[in-house]
Amino acid sequence: MSDYHDFDHFGLDPQLLAAIKAMGYTAPTPIQSKAIPVVLQGGDVMGAAQTGTGKTAGFGLPLLQRLLPQANTSMSPARHPVRGLILAPTRELADQVGDNLKQYAAQCPLRVTVVYGGVDMDPQTEALRKGAEVVIATPGRLLDHLQQKNTSLSQVLIVVLDEADRMLDMGFLPDISRILNLLPRERQSLMFSATFSEEIKKLAANFLRNPVLIEVARRNATAETVTQEFVRVHESEKTDALLMLLRGEVPGIGDGQPIKQTLVFVNAKIECRRLARQLQKAGVNADAIHGDKTQDERMAALDAFKKGTIDVLVATDVAARGLDIAELPYVINYDVPFKDEDYVHRIGRTGRAGASGIAVTLMTGADERGVAAIERLTKQKFTPRSVALERRERPPRERGDRYERSERPERRDRRERDASAGFARPPAKPADDFFSKPYEPKPAAADAAADKTEPAIKRKEPAKLAALLGGGKK
Numbered sequence: 001m002s003d004y005h006d007f008d009h010f011g012l013d014p015q016l017l018a019a020i021k022a023m024g025y026t027a028p029t030p031i032q033s034k035a036i037p038v039v040l041q042g043g044d045v046m047g048a049a050q051t052g053t054g055k056t057a058g059f060g061l062p063l064l065q066r067l068l069p070q071a072n073t074s075m076s077p078a079r080h081p082v083r084g085l086i087l088a089p090t091r092e093l094a095d096q097v098g099d100n101l102k103q104y105a106a107q108c109p110l111r112v113t114v115v116y117g118g119v120d121m122d123p124q125t126e127a128l129r130k131g132a133e134v135v136i137a138t139p140g141r142l143l144d145h146l147q148q149k150n151t152s153l154s155q156v157l158i159v160v161l162d163e164a165d166r167m168l169d170m171g172f173l174p175d176i177s178r179i180l181n182l183l184p185r186e187r188q189s190l191m192f193s194a195t196f197s198e199e200i201k202k203l204a205a206n207f208l209r210n211p212v213l214i215e216v217a218r219r220n221a222t223a224e225t226v227t228q229e230f231v232r233v234h235e236s237e238k239t240d241a242l243l244m245l246l247r248g249e250v251p252g253i254g255d256g257q258p259i260k261q262t263l264v265f266v267n268a269k270i271e272c273r274r275l276a277r278q279l280q281k282a283g284v285n286a287d288a289i290h291g292d293k294t295q296d297e298r299m300a301a302l303d304a305f306k307k308g309t310i311d312v313l314v315a316t317d318v319a320a321r322g323l324d325i326a327e328l329p330y331v332i333n334y335d336v337p338f339k340d341e342d343y344v345h346r347i348g349r350t351g352r353a354g355a356s357g358i359a360v361t362l363m364t365g366a367d368e369r370g371v372a373a374i375e376r377l378t379k380q381k382f383t384p385r386s387v388a389l390e391r392r393e394r395p396p397r398e399r400g401d402r403y404e405r406s407e408r409p410e411r412r413d414r415r416e417r418d419a420s421a422g423f424a425r426p427p428a429k430p431a432d433d434f435f436s437k438p439y440e441p442k443p444a445a446a447d448a449a450a451d452k453t454e455p456a457i458k459r460k461e462p463a464k465l466a467a468l469l470g471g472g473k474k
């Protein structure tokens with residue numbers, strides 16, 4: 001596989017080259033150098049990309065290039081069928097990928113549209129019915145639109161599973177399986193994942209045909225541009241330690257100046273609200289972003305953060321997944337993530353596309369095992385620091401619903417909508433025939449008939465994922 005050092009050598013259309021030039025891309029990133037030629041040749045790809053390495057353009061540019069022969073300015077929806085489908089785990093990531101693809105396609109007549117849950121379906125329905133060659137979607141909302149016959153996937157040429165690991169984590173396997181069954185047998189398939197589990201490998205084995213493995217960094221690696229620090233604190237000192245970090249008062253971390261534009265990760269929604277309030281009381285310009293906020297509220301908080309009107313955004317993993325904030329200098333883990341892989345994703349919010357960043361993790365005595373797991377996963381050894389804090393009496397932490405992970409905005413949205421519309425969600429196929437015929441499109445009528453007799457979808461049972469994917473045992 002050859003590497004290309006500038007965008008001119010890929011044979012990309014001048015309309016695409018002009019668009020990326022306008023975005024300030026001068027040289028391709030490593031994943032782009034490797035993925036663009038393979039995708040242009042029509043090959044399937046398994047992409048193991050570091051977070052923030054430019055993988056969106058790695059698949060987005062060649063995808064658009066391959067669809068360009070069909071680009072047209074006709075007003076007829078029939079002339080704009082879906083040809084490229086990108087599935088993403090969260091609304092934020094779908095939105096972000098959509099923004100990028102829209103910019104890449106800005107100078108050509110290909111239409112790009114984004115659909116995700118948590119917002120009104122009508123504008124999405126309108127866009128889908130007008131026709132769009134490229135659709136970026138979260139799985140649940142796409143199934144809703146397919147069920148309502150707002151779009152069809154029968155002419156898809158290229159499908160991309162972006163952040164496939166997270167889609168499996170979020171329990172989207174049944175939805176993905178249903179969507180894949182609606183795609184033509186002959187197609188190009190691309191899959192990207194920052195981390196690799198056995199389940200991901202099995203999904204790849206079922207979904208991809210003779211894929212080219214493109215790896216630009218060690219699996220489960222953290223970006224080399226990110227300096228990682230661990231700070232030992234007592235549970236009751238966490239907020240004080242965080243304030244010291246934000247003020248630039250922890251020796252050896254940062255340049256001694258107050259830090260701005262910091263994403264602070266916590267493990268639970270309730271913690272997210274509590275901490276944002278505490279920071280505000282301490283005079284910090286902070287806001288919270290978590291799954292209980294409406295999509296509009298989340299977008300408003302994110303926009304304010306990106307513009308710099310908010311200095312500190314306290315976030316849960318679900319809400320922050322895939323956020324792309326250019327050159328975010330700091331990420332602070334107020335809580336050590338429950339899942340070691342989330343550490344890689346969290347700190348991937350900084351040090352993106354070559355910029356340097358600092359990721360600081362606060363750890364208490366209870367976090368030793370969690371940190372050891374992160375060390376094993378990322379093949380690093382950390383030397384935690386201690387900070388001298390003045391011990392103060394703190395109010396006890398609020399208790400309650402700790403786990404954002406249990407919250408599933410898409411499922412909630414759909415359940416709520418289904419309940420208000422007075423109908424039950426169509427049940428899924430029995431677990432054991434997922435992927436048994438991954439490339440066999442089913443006639444729509446047979447699919448509908450099968451749906452009526454199927455048991456209800458049981459999502460989010462990680463232990464069973466291996467079985468779903470081919471009988472592996474945990």
Ligand code: AMP
Pocket residue numbers: 024025026027028029032051052053054055056057324326352353
């Ligand atoms: P991604 O990993 O696709 O989310 O990309 C991370 C960030 O890098 C985004 O802000 C992209 O717009 C930016 N980016 C991607 N490719 C390039 C490139 N070749 N040159 C400069 N910036 C890029």
